[in-house]
Amino acid sequence: xxxxxxxxxxxxxxxxxxxxxxxxxxxxxxxxxxxxxxxxxxxxxxxxxxxxxxxxxxxxxxxxxxxxxxxxxxxxxxxxxxxxxxxxxxxxxxxxxxxxxxxxxxxxxxxxxxxxxxxxxxxxxxxxxxxxxxxxxxxxxxxxxxxxxxxxxxxxxxxxxxxxxxxxxxxxxxxxxxxxxxxxxxxxxxxxxxxxxxxxxxxxxxxxxxxxxxxxxxxxxxxxxxxxxxxxxxxxxxxxxxxxxxxxxxxxxxxxxxxxxxxxxxxxxxxxxxxxxxxxxxxxxxxxxxxxxxxxxxxxxxxxxxxxxxxxxxxxxxxxxxxxxxxxxxxxxxxxxxxxxxxxxxxxxxxxxxxxxxxxxxxxxxxxxxxxxxxxxxxxxxxxxxxxxxxxxxxxxxxxxxxxxxxxxxxxxxxxxxxxxxxxxxxxxxxxxxxxxxxxxxxxxxxxxxxxxxxxxxxxxxxxxxxxxxxxxxxxxxxxxxxxxxxxxxxxxxxxxxxxxxxxxxxxxxxxxxxxxxxxxxxxxxxxxxxxxxxxxxxxxxxxxxxxxxxxxxxxxxxxxxxxxxxxxxxxxxxxxxxxxxxxxxxxxxxxxxxxxxxxxxxxxxxxxxxxxxxxxxxxxxxxxxxxxxxxxxxxxxxxxxxxxxxxxxxxxxxxxxxxxxxxxxxxxxxxxxxxx
Amino acid sequence: xxxxxxxxxxxxxxxxxxxxxxxxxxxxxxxxxxxxxxxxxxxxxxxxxxxxxxxxxxxxxxxxxxxxxxxxxxxxxxxxxxxxxxxxxxxxxxxxxxxxxxxxxxxxxxxxxxxxxxxxxxxxxxxxxxxxxxxxxxxxxxxxxxxxxxxxx
Numbered sequence: 001x002x003x004x005x006x007x008x009x010x011x012x013x014x015x016x017x018x019x020x021x022x023x024x025x026x027x028x029x030x031x032x033x034x035x036x037x038x039x040x041x042x043x044x045x046x047x048x049x050x051x052x053x054x055x056x057x058x059x060x061x062x063x064x065x066x067x068x069x070x071x072x073x074x075x076x077x078x079x080x081x082x083x084x085x086x087x088x089x090x091x092x093x094x095x096x097x098x099x100x101x102x103x104x105x106x107x108x109x110x111x112x113x114x115x116x117x118x119x120x121x122x123x124x125x126x127x128x129x130x131x132x133x134x135x136x137x138x139x140x141x142x143x144x145x146x147x148x149x150x151x152x153x154x155x156x157x158x159x160x161x162x163x164x165x166x167x168x169x170x171x172x173x174x175x176x177x178x179x180x181x182x183x184x185x186x187x188x189x190x191x192x193x194x195x196x197x198x199x200x201x202x203x204x205x206x207x208x209x210x211x212x213x214x215x216x217x218x219x220x221x222x223x224x225x226x227x228x229x230x231x232x233x234x235x236x237x238x239x240x241x242x243x244x245x246x247x248x249x250x251x252x253x254x255x256x257x258x259x260x261x262x263x264x265x266x267x268x269x270x271x272x273x274x275x276x277x278x279x280x281x282x283x284x285x286x287x288x289x290x291x292x293x294x295x296x297x298x299x300x301x302x303x304x305x306x307x308x309x310x311x312x313x314x315x316x317x318x319x320x321x322x323x324x325x326x327x328x329x330x331x332x333x334x335x336x337x338x339x340x341x342x343x344x345x346x347x348x349x350x351x352x353x354x355x356x357x358x359x360x361x362x363x364x365x366x367x368x369x370x371x372x373x374x375x376x377x378x379x380x381x382x383x384x385x386x387x388x389x390x391x392x393x394x395x396x397x398x399x400x401x402x403x404x405x406x407x408x409x410x411x412x413x414x415x416x417x418x419x420x421x422x423x424x425x426x427x428x429x430x431x432x433x434x435x436x437x438x439x440x441x442x443x444x445x446x447x448x449x450x451x452x453x454x455x456x457x458x459x460x461x462x463x464x465x466x467x468x469x470x471x472x473x474x475x476x477x478x479x480x481x482x483x484x485x486x487x488x489x490x491x492x493x494x495x496x497x498x499x500x501x502x503x504x505x506x507x508x509x510x511x512x513x514x515x516x517x518x519x520x521x522x523x524x525x526x527x528x529x530x531x532x533x534x535x536x537x538x539x540x541x542x543x544x545x546x547x548x549x550x551x552x553x554x555x556x557x558x559x560x561x562x563x564x565x566x567x568x569x570x571x572x573x574x575x576x577x578x579x580x581x582x583x584x585x586x587x588x589x590x591x592x593x594x595x596x597x598x599x600x601x602x603x604x605x606x607x608x609x610x611x612x613x614x615x616x617x618x619x620x621x622x623x624x625x626x627x628x629x630x631x632x633x634x635x636x637x638x639x640x641x642x643x644x645x646x647x648x649x650x651x652x653x654x655x656x657x658x659x660x661x662x663x664x665x666x667x668x669x670x671x672x673x674x675x676x677x
Numbered sequence: 678x679x680x681x682x683x684x685x686x687x688x689x690x691x692x693x694x695x696x697x698x699x700x701x702x703x704x705x706x707x708x709x710x711x712x713x714x715x716x717x718x719x720x721x722x723x724x725x726x727x728x729x730x731x732x733x734x735x736x737x738x739x740x741x742x743x744x745x746x747x748x749x750x751x752x753x754x755x756x757x758x759x760x761x762x763x764x765x766x767x768x769x770x771x772x773x774x775x776x777x778x779x780x781x782x783x784x785x786x787x788x789x790x791x792x793x794x795x796x797x798x799x800x801x802x803x804x805x806x807x808x809x810x811x812x813x814x815x816x817x818x819x820x821x822x823x824x825x826x827x828x829x830x
Contacts, residue, residue, distance in 0.1 A: 344687065364702045371706075382713035382808060384731060386782075389709035393702050521767035523747030582771055601768030604747045612768050 003068050003147040006056030010097075010145070013049035013104070014137045016042045020107070020130030024123035028196075036119050039126030043107040046133065050104040054097055057146055058088050067153030070094060070146040076159035076578050078549040086170040087160045092294060092310075093146035095173055099290075100136045102174070102181045107133065110185055110210070117206060124192035125185075132184050135317045143310045159578035162550075168228030176221030176248065180286045182214025183255060187283035190276045191325055194332040199272045204265035207279070209637040211262060212495070215255045216633025222248050223626030230619070231588055238513075238622065241390040246369040247289035250362045254282040257358035260351050268413055270348055273333045274355070280325045285362070287318040297373055343415040350408040357401045364393045402456040402507060405500060406463035410470075428466050432458035443593075443617055444516040453511025460504035464497055495636025502628030509621030518615040521601065524555075525608035533615025535596060536560040537569075542607065550574040552585070555609060557598050559589065566596070571611075573600045595619040711782065715812035716754055716761040717819065719785065726785055729794075732761065733780040733808030741775055754779060754791070756816035765793040772798040778809030 020042035027035025057070070061084045066072040074091045075084055089095040107129045114122050140146075189207035193199045225248070230238040239245060258278040264271045291297075295311025342348035368385040375381055406428070407421055422429075436455025440446045471493075472485050480488070518533040529538040540556040552572040559566045569587035576583065588597040594617045601610035713731045714724050724730065737760050740753035750769060753760040763781055773779065773796065783793035 344683065360698055360702075367702065367706065382731075382811060384711045384713070385706070386709055386711050386729075389705050392705035392709065396701060397698070521748050584771065599768070604743070608747060610748055610768050 002056050002060050002065060003149060006053045006060075007145065007147040009049040009052040009056070010137065010141055010147070013046045013053065013100075014134070014141055016046040016049065017130050017133035017137050020046065021127060021132075021134045022130070023127075024130070025127035025195075028120045028123040028127070031120075033119065036123035039123050039130070040111040042130065043104070043111040043126055047101075047104040047108040050097075050101045050137075053147075054088070054101045057094060057097060058085060061085065061088050064157065066155065066157050067150055068146075069148045069150040072150050072154040072157045074157070074160050076157040076549070078577065079157075079160055079165075080548055082170065083160055083165050087164070089173045090160050090164045090169065093140070093144045095177075096136075096140050096144050096294070097146050098174065099177050099181060100133065100140055102177045103129075103133055103136055103184065106181055106185055110188075114206065120196060121192055121198075121203075121206070124195050125188045128188035128191045129184060132188070132321075135321070139310075139313055139317065143313050156578070159549075159576065162574065162576045162579060162581070162583040163232065166228065166232045168224060168232050172221060172224040172228050174221075175217055175224055179214050179216075179218025179221045180248075180251065180289065182210065182217055183251060183279075183282050183286050185210040186214065186255075186258065186279045187325075190279035191328065194276060194325075194328050197332060199265075199276060201266050201269050204262050204275065205642065208259075208262045208266055209639070209642045211255065211259055211279075212633045212637035215252075215259055216630045216637070218248070218252050218255060219626060219633060220630040222252060223623065223630070226626075227623060231586060238619070241368070241385075241387045243369050243373075244293055246365050246390075247292045250365050250369070251282050251285040251289060253358050253362040253365070254278060254285055257355045257362075258282050260354050260358075264348055264351050268342075268348060270342070271352070271355075273329075276329065276333065278355070278359075280322075280329060281359075284318065284322050284325075285366075287314070287321060290314060291318055292369075297377075342413070345411070345418045346415050347408065347411040347413045350404055350411050353404060354401060354408065357397055361394065361397050364397070365390065368393075399452070399456070402460060402503070405503065406459045409464070409496060409500065410467050425463055425466065428462040429459065432462045440512075440515070443512050447515060450511055450515045453515070454508055457504045457506075457508035457511065460507065461501050464500045464504070468497060490639055490641075491635045492639035492641070495632040495634070495639070497632070498635060499629045499632030502625040502632060504625075505621045505628065506625035509618045509625060512618035513616055513622065516617045519612065521610060521612050523604060523608055524557075524611045525606060528608075530611075530613060532613045533594070533596075533617075534561065535566065535615060537596075537598065537613050539609075539611070540568075542609070545572070547574065549578070550576045550583075553600065553603070553609075555598070555600055555611070557587075557611075559596055569596070569598045571598045571600045573603075590620055592620065593618055713808055713811075715815055716756045716759050717812075717816055719761050719789070719791070720759045724785055729782060729784050731780055731782050731808060732763075732791060732812070733778070733810075734760075734812040735809065736773065736775050736777055736779050738775045754781065756812040758816035758820060761791055762789065763791045763793050765796050769796055770798040774798070780808045 020039055023035045023042070024037075024039035027033070027038065057068075059065075060068050060071050061075050062081070064071070064075065064077045064084075066075075070091060070093050074094065075087050079087065087094075089098040107126065110125060110129065111122075114125070117125070186207055189203065189210065193203045222245075225245070226238040229240070258275065261271050261275040261278050265275045291311065291314040295314055297311060368389050372383050372385055375383055406425065410421060410425075433455050436453075436458050437451040439454040439458075440450040443450070468489075471489060472482065474480065474485065516533075520530065520532050522530050524530060524537075524539040526539055526541055529536050531537075536559065538558050538560065540558050542553065542555050545552050545554045552574040554570055554572045557569045557571070559569065567589040569589060571587040572585040574583045574585050584599050584601070586597055586599050588595060594615060597614045597616070599612040599614075601612055603609055711729055711731055713733065716732060716734050718724055719732065732754055734754040734756040737753040737755045740760070741750065742752075743750055748766055750765045750767075751762065752765075752775075753762050755761075763783075764786075765781070765783075777798065780797045781791065781793035782795040782797075783791055786792050
């Protein structure tokens with residue numbers, strides 16, 4: 001019964017998606033208010049039915065209903081409750097259901113929070129969201145229904161893959177999907193603007209907070225995935241340039257470019273076509289990611305079971321979306337005017353450079369990810385592209401971008417003086433250069449590259465803080481308190497600062513962990529000690545322990561530094577009852593400037609194991625960076641100007657007029673209160 | 678500078694940097710391609726020395742043994758026609774088994790031993806690395822052809 005209710009709800013959601021994807025668009029074209037209003041109700045209805053379908057599947061997991069094939073394949077009666085709940089998205093079909101649930105959530109969120117939009121615009125945005133929903137709900141219904149029955153029912157489930165039995169799995173996919181699917185909102189706004197023929201500062205202002213939220217979730221989702229690989233899988237790394245990681249990284253790079261380009265469109269009315277293009281490309285890369293992961297063309301821990309139908313469906317869907325939106329772009333973009341002009345040294349050109357570098361990076365990742373797939377698909381041989389390629393490409397692309405990041409937020413719109421800005425930042429530049437070059441001495445053997453990395457990180461953090469201090473400095477006649485001045489900067493500015501400082505931390509962390517990590521595979525017998533990264537790891541004892549649904553061999557390793565006891569690590573090798581494969585469980589000690597971790601490998605004769613021992617300097621800086629960037633994105637999205645008032649069309653036009661006027665007369669002194677994030 | 682000159686300069690600068698970046702990307706790309714070879718390719722001597730590549734096949738039954746230090750592992754990878762000795766230093770993946778598919782990244786050493794820097798096995802119970810499958814398919818196709826030819830005369 002449960003499965004049938006779920007399936008029925010899914011079908012109803014599909015029908016509502018069809019209504020949402022057609023009627024409001026027709027309504028907007030004809031000026032029919034009643035049809036336009038369908039969009040909102042359809043979005044809410046869709047969310048309700050998707051919620052029911054999702055709840056049914058979760059119920060089936062919790063009650064061990066192994067007559068449903070998906071449940072039988074991904075759960076087990078011994079599985080702890082939290083993993084039964086998160087196991088719903090532990091496989092292809094269920095994770096797809098989560099994906100469309102989140103899509104429904106975003107549609108409903110747009111319907112709720114965009115009451116201030118002109119009716120036509122909202123109708124078009126929801127219409128496009130509906131079209132996207134038709135594609136994905138259809139995909140679920142026709143190729144990947146999670147509600148298919150298993151006859152006869154299984155007595156016991158096959159269990160959730162042990163790799164997925166971890167808190168990392170509970171949060172990684174939902175966060176990632178929030179990000180991926182969130183970019184469909186930016187896409188819908190872009191398409192709606194193209195259909196309506198109105199791309200202006202107001203459009204950018206509507207679209208910007210949604211983009212920032214999606215970007216924040218994607219950042220956090222990728223970060224969680226990386227953390228999961230690092231900790232749970234015990235791979236000892238956190239980024240492998242694996243095609244599936246790249247699949248998520250490409251929309252991130254493009255989305256970052258979009259976020260910055262939107263700033264120009266909102267503040268200056270410029271880069272309009274380019275911004276729309278970026279919104280389309282970002283969402284296309286999201287679809288590409290879905291295709292790569294779900295079609296079976298890739299093999300990795302993320303790839304789901306191979307089924308040619310699914311790949312074909314997604315490929316066709318992607319082709320339709322990309323072709324139709326690019327056609328629309330070609331047809332309508334010409335009607336969009338150019339924004340205000342700008343000089344060679346200005347915030348516009350800084351953001352343009354940012355965009356170009358990010359887009360090129362995304363293209364380089366695309367080449368490295370797709371080329372091997374193409375060769376393979378056409379039977380031209382099997383090759384792979386390893387991390388050295390991506391590292392060789394990213395280094396020269398990121399260096400100028402990071403250097404520029406220190407200047408960018410300080411530059412004035414339209415025109416600025418390069419010498420003046422250089423002069424103002426001379427101290428920050430000098431101090432971060434000196435300290436950056438010295439820092440590596442304290443981490444390990446000095447290297448120029450590590451020095452450059454530390455310098456860039458410090459430079460970004462330093463110049464960001466300097467900018468904050470400059471902006472907080474009271475004007476002569478001002479009597480505002482520090483608190484008021486801080487509030488006046490706005491959340492948008494705060495968000496930018498958080499994100500940029502996060503980038504600085506990430507650069508330092510990545511530089512040091514890449515340059516100075518130490519990893520050794522060694523045979524350890526009880527009582528033996530190995531030295532890694534200046535720490536002594538001593539194996540104290542080996543024993544057998546029991547968990548809820550596994551037995552395990554457990555090693556107790558005590559870590560010393562200079563005779564001081566630092567910590568005790570207890571890695572395990574787990575044998576899950578329902579799986580033949582053993583699964584290593586890492587034990588990790590985190591620290592401000594380094595992580596230490598031990599993984600069990602294989603049992604050897606003579607009461608010994610092969611162990612993998614890691615020393616990872618500055619790893620936590622990378623995680624901290626992810627958190628800061630996420631907070632930054634959310635803060636920027638919550639800025640007051642996105643919420644304040646119901647805007648009417650004439651007001652918007654007035655705004656544009658003001659922009660044009662501002663172009664004509666550039667006020668001296670750069671009183672711009674809210675810089676672009 | 679006049680506006681037009683400035684714009685020209687900008688365009689020229691933009692084009693130069695695009696060309697530069699493209700060159701850089703393609704160069705890095707060419708240098709870092711990792712090719713795939715089967716054990717038969719290695720025996721047939723068509724594999725370049727001292728370049729990183731991938732091999733795939735099955736772990737030959739009874740071929741796995743650990744060295745004295747407990748960390749060095751020796752095994753043979755077969756595509757069912759021929760087998761190649763492989764040496765690896767470190768922990769093998771949990772699902773590494775004799776008779777199962779495996780893919781290794783590394784380079785060929787003197788004496789025809791493949792020194793692996795990375796060994797990948799399947800990551801769940803129902804899956805075979807596609808490159809391992811490819812190696813076996815090729816070897817069997819080759820074998821079938823040989824049989825046909827000898828049968829014809």
